[in-house]
Amino acid sequence: MAQRPTKDWRQFLEEQEAAVAAGSLDPGSEDAWALRCFPAAFTADVDAVLTLFERRIERxxxxxxxxxxxxxxxxxxxxxxxxxxxxxxxxxxxxxxxxYIDDALTEAGADLDAVASRAGIDRSEMTDEWREW
Known part of the structure; x- marks a missing residue:
């Protein structure tokens, strides 16, 4: 299965949490970006959505x-x-x-070029119709 972006997000967060614990990173500094960008609960929420997506495309x-x-x-x-x-x-x-959505569907066997072509859009635009993020 395609690698979830949350894997990297968790790694960044863990590295910065370790640096804060070691005293080498001020949690309020700009260098502590992962603490602000990837809190564990946010990453867990994204992972829950991606788990449902993966289960769906298997069925x-x-x-x-x-x-x-x-x-x-x-x-x-x-x-x-x-x-x-x-x-x-x-x-x-x-x-x-x-x-990730593209990779997961492609690896599962979807022909996204054909799907996008049939819709008259570029493959890179496949999430655009519904995406608010």
Missing amino acids: VDLSSHHDVWVSIKDVVTALNSVSERWKLIETGEREELSQ
């Missing part, structure tokens, strides 16, 4: 353009709820999450 017919679109819509709207609650999904996270 649906990925040769069905409709099923692919519904899978994308569902994960994006669930991430909208996380974004609304936390206000932490910025440009970098948006790109990582969009790429």
Whole structure:
């Protein structure tokens, strides 16, 4: 399965928490960005959404353009709820999450080029219709 961006987010957070505990990082400094950007509860909320998405794409017919679109819509709207609650999904996270959705569907067997072409959009725009983050 595609690597979730949350894996890196957790690693950044753990490294900075260790640095704070060691006294080599001031938690209020700009260098402590992961403490602000990736709190554990936020990352857990994103992971919960991605787990449901992964389970869904294991069960649906990925040769069905409709099923692919519904899978994308569902994960994006669930991430909208996380974004609304936390206000932490910025440009970098948006790109990582969009790429993860693409990678996970592709690895599962979806032909996203065909799905996007049929919709008359670029593959990179597949989350745009529902995305608020």
